Amino acid sequence: MLTNTHTSALSKPLGEYIGASDVQIRENRGRHVVLIVDDDPTIRELLRRVLTMAGYRTATADGGLESLAAIDQFEGAITAVVTDVSMPGLDGLGLIGAAAARKLDQGVQFYLMSGAPHSLSMARTIGLPISGTFQKPLDIVALVARLDADLLAPAKVEDEIALDGIGWLGRALAHHDKVTGAHSDQVARYTAILSGAMGLPVGLAEDITSTSVLHDIGKIGISDMILNKPAPLTDDEFAVIRRHGEIGHSILTAENHRLSGMASQIARHHHERFDGTGYNRLAGYDIPLPARIVALTDVYDALRSPRPYKPALTHEEAVSCILKGDGRTKPEHFDPAVLSAFEGIKDVFERVDRHD
Numbered sequence: 146m147l148t149n150t151h152t153s154a155l156s157k158p159l160g161e162y163i164g165a166s167d168v169q170i171r172e173n174r175g176r177h178v179v180l181i182v183d184d185d186p187t188i189r190e191l192l193r194r195v196l197t198m199a200g201y202r203t204a205t206a207d208g209g210l211e212s213l214a215a216i217d218q219f220e221g222a223i224t225a226v227v228t229d230v231s232m233p234g235l236d237g238l239g240l241i242g243a244a245a246a247r248k249l250d251q252g253v254q255f256y257l258m259s260g261a262p263h264s265l266s267m268a269r270t271i272g273l274p275i276s277g278t279f280q281k282p283l284d285i286v287a288l289v290a291r292l293d294a295d296l297l298a299p300a301k302v303e304d305e306i307a308l309d310g311i312g313w314l315g316r317a318l319a320h321h322d323k324v325t326g327a328h329s330d331q332v333a334r335y336t337a338i339l340s341g342a343m344g345l346p347v348g349l350a351e352d353i354t355s356t357s358v359l360h361d362i363g364k365i366g367i368s369d370m371i372l373n374k375p376a377p378l379t380d381d382e383f384a385v386i387r388r389h390g391e392i393g394h395s396i397l398t399a400e401n402h403r404l405s406g407m408a409s410q411i412a413r414h415h416h417e418r419f420d421g422t423g424y425n426r427l428a429g430y431d432i433p434l435p436a437r438i439v440a441l442t443d444v445y446d447a448l449r450s451p452r453p454y455k456p457a458l459t460h461e462e463a464v465s466c467i468l469k470g471d472g473r474t475k476p477e478h479f480d481p482a483v484l485s486a487f488e489g490i491k492d493v494f495e496r497v498d499r500h501d
């Protein structure tokens with residue numbers, strides 16, 4: 146029996162916590178294992194008992210390292226991790242970052258809880274794969290509702306299928322052209338950071354990040370002789386390369402899902418420029434927001450990447466090209482809000498591992 150001695154971290158009385166009466170909901174919740182991570186045994190035990198009462202299966206850990214081992218060991222069994230931010234050893238941010246780096250984040254929803262609001266917003270800014278944040282004292286009704294929405298909603302199945310499709314297409318492109326495959330992954334990493342820094346709703350930022358990986362999918366329809374030509378392109382070859390936007394659009398546009406719709410927009414419009422001098426001469430806010438964001442992350446990665454006909458620029462040189470211009474790249478090419486968000490977090494880009 147829970148007592149009020151457990152409620153110091155909570156914002157509502159215990160009586161309001163959810164004990165699902167609906168059998169179907171309890172059954173669906175029972176398909177998921179939620180790993181609860183907190184160095185405070187009182188909060189850990191409280192969350193365990195409440196989530197168990199609601200029908201979820203639970204596991205607990207008192208730190209990041211132990212949790213990482215559990216996610217790894219029970220491969221695929223843990224579908225949600227609710228973790229405290231501040232813990233000795235590997236903290237909550239480190240746990241999620243390490244899980245993502247080791248590719249343990251696929252199929253796992255991560256939630257952060259903290260008493261310090263700035264640590265929750267920082268987690269989003271650095272682009273960690275976070276599904277939700279909860280401020281302490283915890284509103285457990287909201288926490289359970291969020292778990293239900295993310296883990297039980299039927300729409301998630303469609304999203305999973307769409308995300309699988311994005312993964313398959315991305316790997317097909319990487320087989321066709323390794324350089325573009327690596328560039329696409331890198332652009333998605335930068336897009337996660339930049340979308341987070343723009344203060345977009347988390348779901349939208351995640352969608353833009355997921356779909357940005359397909360921005361160059363149209364290159365699958367371009368000869369690899371041209372793509373990998375170890376010299377500057379002729380005008381005719383450049384005209385062929387320019388077709389990749391429309392090819393990408395035609396590959397993705399047949400699908401009727403918000404993620405393929407967004408991927409299609411990005412594929413078609415990532416070479417637009419805000420001043421209207423890009424591929425299709427679209428200008429300003431006529432260019433879809435996801436494409437305005439990827440336009441910058443694409444250029445940043447292209448500047449940082451070595452090509453047979455040009456050396457890689459340093460981070461500082463690439464930043465200077467984008468913010469001040471170098472004759473070819475100009476600040477007017479980018480959405481001022483995207484540019485300003487980039488200026489604010491540009492140093493985070495430097496800390497992202499590079500593929501080359």
Ligand SMILES: [Fe+2]
Nearest residue numbers: 360361415416
């Ligand atoms: Fe492109």
